[in-house]
Amino acid sequence: MEYLYYPGCSLKSSGRAFEESLLAVFKSLNIPLKEIEDWNCCGATSYMSINECNAISLIARNLAIAEKMGGTDLMAPCAACFMGLTKTKNYVETNPKIRENVTADLKKIGFEFENKINVRHPLDILVNDIGTDKIKSQVKTNLKDLKVVSYYGCQLVRPFSPFDDQRDPQTMDQIVKALGAQAIDWPLKTRCCSGTMTSTLSDIGTRMNFLLLKEAKERGADMIITACPLCQFNLECFQGKISSKFGEDVKIPVYYFTQLMGLAFGLPKKEIGLHRMLSPLYSVTN
Amino acid sequence: MTNQKEEIRIGFYICHCGHNIGSIVDCPAVAEYASKLPHVVVSKDYKYMCSDPGQELIQKDIREQGLNRIVVASCSPLLHEPTFRGATAKAGLNEFYFQMVNIRENVSWVHEDKDLSLIKAKDLVRAAIHRVAYHKALEKKKVPVNPDVLIVGGGIAGISASLTMANAGKKVYLVEKDATIGGYMAKFDKTFPTLDCAACILTPKMSSVLKHPNITLWTWSEVSEVSGFVGNYKVKVTKKPRYIKEELCVGCLACVEQCTFKEGKFPDEFNFGLSKRKPVYMPFPQATPQVVVVDDKTCLHFKTGKCPQTCMKACDRNAFDFNQKPEVVEINVGTVILTTGFKPFEAKRATNYGYGKYPNVFTSLEVERLVNASGPTEGHVLLRDGKTHPKSIGIIHCVGSRDDKTNKWCSKVCCMYSLKLAHLLKEHSGAEIYNFYIDMRTPGKGYEEFYDKLLNEGVQFIRGRVSEVNDWATTPDEKGKLIIRAEDTLIGRVRRIPVDMVVLSVGLEPAEDAQDVRKMFNISCSNEGFFLERHPKLAPVSTFTDGIFIAGACQGPKDIPDSVAQAGAAAAEALALIDSGHVELEPNTACIIEDRCCGCQVCINMCPYKAITFDPDKKKSSVNEALCKGCGTCVASCGSNAIFQNLFEDEEIMSELNGLLIE
Numbered sequence: 017m018e019y020l021y022y023p024g025c026s027l028k029s030s031g032r033a034f035e036e037s038l039l040a041v042f043k044s045l046n047i048p049l050k051e052i053e054d055w056n057c058c059g060a061t062s063y064m065s066i067n068e069c070n071a072i073s074l075i076a077r078n079l080a081i082a083e084k085m086g087g088t089d090l091m092a093p094c095a096a097c098f099m100g101l102t103k104t105k106n107y108v109e110t111n112p113k114i115r116e117n118v119t120a121d122l123k124k125i126g127f128e129f130e131n132k133i134n135v136r137h138p139l140d141i142l143v144n145d146i147g148t149d150k151i152k153s154q155v156k157t158n159l160k161d162l163k164v165v166s167y168y169g170c171q172l173v174r175p176f177s178p179f180d181d182q183r184d185p186q187t188m189d190q191i192v193k194a195l196g197a198q199a200i201d202w203p204l205k206t207r208c209c210s211g212t213m214t215s216t217l218s219d220i221g222t223r224m225n226f227l228l229l230k231e232a233k234e235r236g237a238d239m240i241i242t243a244c245p246l247c248q249f250n251l252e253c254f255q256g257k258i259s260s261k262f263g264e265d266v267k268i269p270v271y272y273f274t275q276l277m278g279l280a281f282g283l284p285k286k287e288i289g290l291h292r293m294l295s296p297l298y299s300v301t302n
Numbered sequence: 303m304t305n306q307k308e309e310i311r312i313g314f315y316i317c318h319c320g321h322n323i324g325s326i327v328d329c330p331a332v333a334e335y336a337s338k339l340p341h342v343v344v345s346k347d348y349k350y351m352c353s354d355p356g357q358e359l360i361q362k363d364i365r366e367q368g369l370n371r372i373v374v375a376s377c378s379p380l381l382h383e384p385t386f387r388g389a390t391a392k393a394g395l396n397e398f399y400f401q402m403v404n405i406r407e408n409v410s411w412v413h414e415d416k417d418l419s420l421i422k423a424k425d426l427v428r429a430a431i432h433r434v435a436y437h438k439a440l441e442k443k444k445v446p447v448n449p450d451v452l453i454v455g456g457g458i459a460g461i462s463a464s465l466t467m468a469n470a471g472k473k474v475y476l477v478e479k480d481a482t483i484g485g486y487m488a489k490f491d492k493t494f495p496t497l498d499c500a501a502c503i504l505t506p507k508m509s510s511v512l513k514h515p516n517i518t519l520w521t522w523s524e525v526s527e528v529s530g531f532v533g534n535y536k537v538k539v540t541k542k543p544r545y546i547k548e549e550l551c552v553g554c555l556a557c558v559e560q561c562t563f564k565e566g567k568f569p570d571e572f573n574f575g576l577s578k579r580k581p582v583y584m585p586f587p588q589a590t591p592q593v594v595v596v597d598d599k600t601c602l603h604f605k606t607g608k609c610p611q612t613c614m615k616a617c618d619r620n621a622f623d624f625n626q627k628p629e630v631v632e633i634n635v636g637t638v639i640l641t642t643g644f645k646p647f648e649a650k651r652a653t654n655y656g657y658g659k660y661p662n663v664f665t666s667l668e669v670e671r672l673v674n675a676s677g678p679t680e681g682h683v684l685l686r687d688g689k690t691h692p693k694s695i696g697i698i699h700c701v702g703s704r705d706d707k708t709n710k711w712c713s714k715v716c717c718m719y720s721l722k723l724a725h726l727l728k729e730h731s732g733a734e735i736y737n738f739y740i741d742m743r744t745p746g747k748g749y750e751e752f753y754d755k756l757l758n759e760g761v762q763f764i765r766g767r768v769s770e771v772n773d774w775a776t777t778p779d780e781k782g783k784l785i786i787r788a789e790d791t792l793i794g795r796v797r798r799i800p801v802d803m804v805v806l807s808v809g810l811e812p813a814e815d816a817q818d819v820r821k822m823f824n825i826s827c828s829n830e831g832f833f834l835e836r837h838p839k840l841a842p843v844s845t846f847t848d849g850i851f852i853a854g855a856c857q858g859p860k861d862i863p864d865s866v867a868q869a870g871a872a873a874a875e876a877l878a879l880i881d882s883g884h885v886e887l888e889p890n891t892a893c894i895i896e897d898r899c900c901g902c903q904v905c906i907n908m909c910p911y912k913a914i915t916f917d918p919d920k921k922k923s924s925v926n927e928a929l930c931k932g933c934g935t936c937v938a939s940c941g942s943n944a945i946f947q948n949l950f951e952d953e954e955i956m957s958e959l960n961g962l963l964i965e
Binding site: 181183 | 656773
């Protein structure tokens with residue numbers, strides 16, 4: 017089945033490696049994707065806290081576009097987009113006042129909004145629709161010595177958790193196992209990456225990332241995989257600074273889970289955005 | 303007695319029910335409105351119609367004003383229809399000349415708008431007044447009550463109820479699905495707050511049940527079919543094959559010793575998997591009856607057919623029978639007491655507490671077995687490796703209780719049993735004990751004092767819900783320990799406490815098969831799935847099905863004293879019913895007009911209660927009034943219009959509708 021695709025801003029900018037690897041992996045699994053036309057912001061920026069009602073209408077416009085395009089499932093890979101769209105769908109579904117407001121707003125710009133699109137995350141689609149068997153069948157590279165910790169971050173499972181356990185999510189680990197690598201369990205799967213604090217309150221932000229990186233190394237991981245562009249950015253970009261600040265080497269590759277899939281599938285490095293990453297994964301790529 | 307030719311004289315009464323109705327519905331206005339409706343002779347409002355003066359009002363008007371129909375607008379008929387029918391009858395009128403209008407549950411409790419409520423109340427009243435004119439005099443039938451009783455579930459509630467009924471001279475059938483009676487109480491070490499040994503107080507009761515001449519005990523059995531009605535239930539009990547002739551086994555255990563499996567290999571249900579058992583086993587040393595059971599899911603004979611059957615050869619009483627099949631026994635009873643108990647919350651569902659992931663996270667029930675002298679560690683508190691003594695233990699309250707994500711209700715017993723376990727763990731291991739609680743709930747005789755005692759024993763109490771249990775060590779000391787992370791709401795800080803062992807105080811849930819049992823006995827459940835009592839305050843052990851009573855944790859989380867008290871109450875209710883000798887059946891049954899019946903038998907298939915039979919000679923169907931529950935399905939299904947139902951005759955329903963729809 018064809019999935020509609022909502023990229024969001026990150027996947028077109030700082031998280032280009034996510035989009036590149038995602039599209040490549042979906043292509044090799046023969047899952048057709050169609051990017052929705054003229055999409056707008058998912059609401060992850062501050063306007064949600066300034067005027068929630070208008071923000072919801074704005075986000076719902078994306079759902080309305082998807083509806084108009086005739087799809088049933090809209091895929092949002094970025095964790096923040098996924099949460100924003102899920103939240104919007106949920107609010108419209110459960111609050112009659114919001115529904116009325118959103119429907120009226122969207123009517124003004126020519127949409128008959130019915131809120132019938134399912135918001136899906138690629139992890140959900142890969143594990144629950146496609147299945148790990150199909151993923152397994154595509155694996156070309158032997159990853160059995162690779163130890164991987166999966167880092168889910170907060171927004172994939174909180175406050176909504178439509179496809180995974182809220183407190184001990186498993187889907188990314190399932191994919192790691194299907195790829196033939198070793199999934200290392202750790203209790204920090206959903207612990208905060210500090211969000212924007214690496215720039216606003218850098219002392220706190222870097223410390224939070226230090227704890228995550230240190231524990232991943234402590235558990236013997238060769239790499240961290242994630243499904244969120246902001247988590248990926250926070251965990252990857254400050255490693256040098258964190259290492260010198262805390263006097264401990266915490267350098268470790270931080271990739272998108274789709275990049276690991278691409279590696280396992282034997283896709284060309286450039287197609288899965290490996291050239292964009294700061295820390296190379298020598299054990300696999302060389 | 304009035305008849306249809308007589309002038310219809312209706313008395314209408316509306317009840318304020320204090321503020322319950324009066325604050326939303328303008329009762330005097332409704333009374334004023336009703337006074338102008340056809341045939342209404344008297345129309346009054348009164349603060350409490352159900353009170354003695356309220357009932358007196360009706361009776362006085364019947365006598366003085368010659369009323370022959372009565373309508374009361376008040377609460378649900380479930381609550382006070384019998385009251386007002388009684389008042390009507392007391393004044394010499396047939397009680398079925400009465401009609402009730404529910405303007406409390408259907409109007410004042412569910413609406414806020416006073417104007418609209420007034421309109422709705424008037425509509426409902428008008429419908430009832432139109433209907434009551436067509437009511438006929440009916441008589442209740444009396445049916446004798448079978449004095450035998452069925453009790454389902456052999457935990458402490460079932461045991462108590464059985465003994466009470468049997469001691470009163472009634473014949474009791476006690477059906478238990480496990481191989482032994484005793485339930486959860488048999489697994490506990492001590493009981494709170496007195497700390498007396500659970501086995502010491504329970505096992506004498508268990509053997510009394512077995513020995514009692516009035517009690518027939520069927521273990522390893524389940525109720526498979528129920529039919530009939532109050533006073534006259536027909537019940538089928540399926541005795542599952544235990545592959546042992548119960549009457550021959552003396553519990554010598556020679557077969558268990560000689561089983562092909564030299565060591566226990568399968569998780570022992572009684573010890574929650576902390577020890578292993580063989581396929582042939584005695585659930586626990588004091589199991590009642592002392593009869594072993596063969597588990598056909600693990601027994602080599604049933605799995606491969608190639609077992610040397612050393613167990614059977616070891617039995618000098620020839621009690622083995624590998625060809626046993628399920629056996630169905632049919633019994634007749636007048637009353638039923640359901641004491642089917644609860645299910646502990648499955649700890650794995652609270653994924654943040656790591657049960658099943660970290661070996662040294664235990665459930666409270668596992669710990670009951672660990673501290674028990676006859677448990678798998680003979681009372682030594684040991685970690686899952688079977689040898690390490692924990693030096694620090696965290697007990698987490700409210701696991702699967704008071705939680706939006708799992709169960710919203712308070713499981714009521716966990717605070718007290720957590721305190722008990724804290725005391726026992728400290729006593730047995732000397733470890734440092736931390737209790738993490740949301741609120742400490744210790745209402746009950748001697749309960750708060752027990753909490754006080756624990757506070758003085760040096761057990762640590764931290765007020766706050768635990769967010770997670772993990773193995774994230776941040777210092778070398780913490781390596782290998784479990785870290786409990788919780789907000790201490792009394793000091794306003796998040797705390798991390800490393801411990802060797804975590805105990806999850808799991809809550810209580812409706813039993814696995816509660817829905818099946820509910821459907822079989824035709825009773826209701828509350829939202830969360832516990833059996834619903836007829837009235838939360840005034841009929842706590844009755845159900846909406848007459849003659850079926852409930853007691854113990856099947857009705858909601860309950861400790862041992864409460865379960866035993868309820869069992870006593872249920873037994874008393876059953877005894878009252880039995881000793882009254884007969885039950886009165888509601889006359890709202892269906893009736894087939896023989897002349898019109900064409901013998902098509904459509905109604906027979908439609909009847910959910912098997913109340914209709916066909917007479918092949920006459921080629922007519924007829925309704926057994928004792929079995930008919932008055933659902934009306936047959937009436938609607940009859941193509942010849944040959945079936946009518948008392949109190950729901952066409953003209954009564956049409957007139958009620960007409961009254962509702964006209965302005």
